[in-house]
Amino acid sequence: MSQLHFYKFYLQFRHLRKVFQHRFTLTPSTNFLASLYGEGANRKPRTTAQGILFDMTFTAVSKSSDLQCDPIIQKYGLEKQGLTSYTLTLDEQKKNGYPIKGSPQCKGFICTGCDQQRTDSSPLFGLDCEMCLTAKGNEVTRVSLVDAQGQCLLNELVKPETAVVNYRTRFSGITKKMLLPVKTRLSDIQTRLKKLLPRDAVLVGHSLNCDLQALEMIHPSVIDTSLLFARNEGQRFKLKFLAKAILGKEIQCEKKLGHDSTEDARAALELAQFFIEQGPAKVAELNLEMLLTTEKLAEVSGNKAALQSQRCRIQKQLNDSPHLAKPCFLDCLHVTGQNPLLLGRQELDSSDLRQSNLSTSNKQILRKALEDVPLSTFSIIQFSLGPEYIGSHLLAGLCEKVRSKLTDMLTIYAGPFEDSFCLKAVEKEFGKCGPIQSLTVVTETYQPYVHIQYKVLEAAQLAVEILNGAEVAGSCIKVTKPVTAAMLDCDVLIKELELDVENEGVIYVAGLKKSLREIDLYKEFSQLKDLETLFLPKDLQNGKHRNCCFLKFQNSQSAVEALEVINGCTVKGRKLRSRHALASGHLWRWISQMSDSNGKQGRHTLFEKLEQLSDSEQDLRKEVKKLDQHIEKLYRRLQNNTLCIVLFPGVHSMHGSQSGLGLMGIKDDRGRSACSTAKFLSKGFC
Structure with missing residues (x-):
């Protein structure tokens, strides 16, 4: 599955989106489990009562040609230079x-x-x-x-x-x-x-x-x-x-x-x-990556004996071999004295990962995971969708549907206006809600309307909430979103996005003067109670900040109080408008990517495939809901303070790659992931 699946079936992933606050993008891999485990270790699987276990040992790479893979050698070569x-x-x-x-x-x-x-x-x-x-x-x-x-x-x-x-x-x-x-x-x-x-x-x-x-x-x-x-x-x-x-x-x-x-x-x-x-060859032989891994493990592992043994092994191999392979994930677990438990539909042989007979169902994997995971210090559980749900035509159809829906959610129609209305006045008024992507006049109607596409979801929603029924450019206008089949559940989706755990305590503020700096805004908003972080997103093309910012508060109540203070207040002669955040930095970047990409197929071909998609999509919707329920059941059985990471590996297809998605959190007594303010700082809106 990919990031596309998560946002296409956002409402179905009820548990995942409500519990896991930290989200990050994954680069898709042709062999995801192999890329997760890494290269350079001898993996010896054995089937036990607890599933498939792996013993790992470090492997020294004795061939001098392997030294060529070191980034230092790739940059400078092997010879000593001035x-x-x-x-x-x-x-x-x-x-x-x-x-x-x-x-x-x-x-x-x-x-x-x-x-x-x-x-x-x-x-x-x-x-x-x-x-x-x-x-x-x-x-x-x-x-x-x-x-x-x-x-x-x-x-x-x-x-x-x-x-x-x-x-x-x-x-x-x-x-x-x-x-x-x-x-x-x-x-x-x-x-x-x-x-x-x-x-x-x-x-x-x-x-x-x-x-x-x-x-x-x-x-x-x-x-x-x-x-x-x-x-x-x-x-x-x-x-x-x-x-x-x-x-x-x-x-x-x-x-x-x-x-x-x-x-x-x-x-x-x-x-x-x-x-x-x-010279570079001698520096490469030090294998700094391995030394760094050992240092980091020393900070998190209490197994000093294992660490000392590992250091001795590294030193011996440094003496016996000109170069070592980069440590893999399983090697790191080995240093901390852990053997991981893997349950899933794929097995690992001594040379590489290979696809096994897909006879185990997700339900059987869940049943075994409920028994074995609480007994293991580190577990990897793999749920899989059948090949009928990841076909190229299905992915292409889903991608087009998501792209179309995102475009519609960023779009509004305003009007009717008088024939002689001033478009610049409309742009100025609607620009107060947030950065505009495009603005065009619709002339097919009896009186002109204006089609406006924003760059952020909050701006489009704010325009509907504030300017519908307002007087703009001398006309009392209506502001509506496109009416399509995909938009019928838009209000439900907007409400769920507001309640998304990533947006807790975060508000969106529009109408800022573009000359304002971050330090100026901190001074203006310093009186707001429990303000933790302020972020001023920048335009990727020109590097200038947009006329909006995001404020993160310690709790949702402080955010609500801040909304009452900010709405209608004036900063440097500009009246501010504000609402709850809808799209976290992670979702914002993804929306931008989806909006900018163009479909590669002709409209006729795509229409036929979308028609064929409906039945498969309904089945996939049910499978996704079951998957979310499986993860919820397993999550509830975990001990408190368990670090939980859910990975959607991403997909390669003839229609292009779909990036993966990671979700992370620590289970606590309230049944949801513990969070930290550092997460907001790492969102990377721009």
Whole structure:
């Protein structure tokens, strides 16, 4: 199943949508279970009274050719090279947000003046800054520079130009008391750095782009250790981990008050020197991914003996083999001393996953799961739909139905207007409800109407609730949604979306001035009780924020009280409009994807397939409802504080891939998943 199934049968998934608050997208895989378990482990299945169990052992990959798969080797090759081979190119600097000479975003930035040609003998300098949050944004409050021998050349506190909003002492180590006597300004630091750095200097730092942006300086030659020690899929190692794993140094200790910028600058410099001296092959042989996995497991596992045994095994294989495979999910469970229970219609042989005889029904799997899962510390239960429910024609039909319904839910019709009405006046009035995707005049009617498609569900619903019966452009108008068979249950769906656990305590606010910043809105809404988070979504195309925002409160009652305060109030001369949120960030992104994609089939062919779809869809609707009930029964039998993850793996078909969906929560005494405010921060509306 896929994300498409979840939202097509949203009302049928009554338990899933009411219990699991955290949702995230999954990239579809041709072999989902194999991608879940990962590669690189010997899996030895055995059938027991508790289902299929797996024993895992780490497998060393002794072939030198496998070293080629390491992202460090793929980026730099096997041979040792000089330092100029590891400096970022201009394209890499642009991609990673470095200040670039001539860029509009860097107007007023100062060049270091280091314009001499670099060689492999050019001097290295470690640089690190600590920043505090001000009304302007992140501003430098401490700067450290060390030379190639680790000698500190500069370690200076800096007074920000604007008032400090948050000192971020836990990370920066900066306090209000420390900055009170400071007279040094950013311009003073810029002048000193220009004098200290020779014309062929190479700067080294960890995510150095942030430091140079805060310093408002442009430097042409840099080595970024967060990119130097390459990982897959854009991930980065933390400086603290690299310093411990490679240099054997403890930095950024919790006992200290914040980070030490001199210590961090020196660590980044030494890491770059190690990489240059040892070469990429030696660095790859350290297998940093495996070491990181072990470190993380040390934090969550109380099985110290298993961890110590694992470390010894890793060390032995590091000595015996040039490279290790990346640890898989089952390996991680093994380190914590757990053997997972797997119940489902698929089995695992020693080489790979394969499809077994589909003789076990979902009902039988549930019956066994109710008995065995409470006895297991980690379980994977797989329910499956029959092949008749995942055919390409069925998926294409479902996709088109969902796309059509989403478009209709984002659409309203307003009118009738006088023949000479002003379209700009209509756009201005309806734009107060939220960002508009398109606006066109309907001329097939006796008097003109306006077809408006919004970018967010809340805006369309707000327009219906507020502007129906209002006077707009000199006419008393009606505002309605399209009347189609799929929209007959729209009111029910809207109500369920309002009650969705992801939207609890979240409200939508429209009518904001586009010049307002996040910090301005925090000031305007600071009097609202129990306000936790404010989010100002941005337009993906131009990077500007829309005329709306979302507010997250500690509880639903505070959100209701906030609605009464906000509706009708004025901010910077604009009257605000507000309502309960309908589409979480996750759903909003998915709606955007569905709305932007176009059907690949001709209308005639598609119509025929939609006609054929009705019977199959009705059967699928029943199966989905049963599936939701199965998961609910299993959920109720779990112990409190059990971490529960439901995965829809996604689907590959001739009509394109349908992304998967993950739902996560921790069962508590109230029968629903525990939640955290951090979830709202990670929604990623834009």
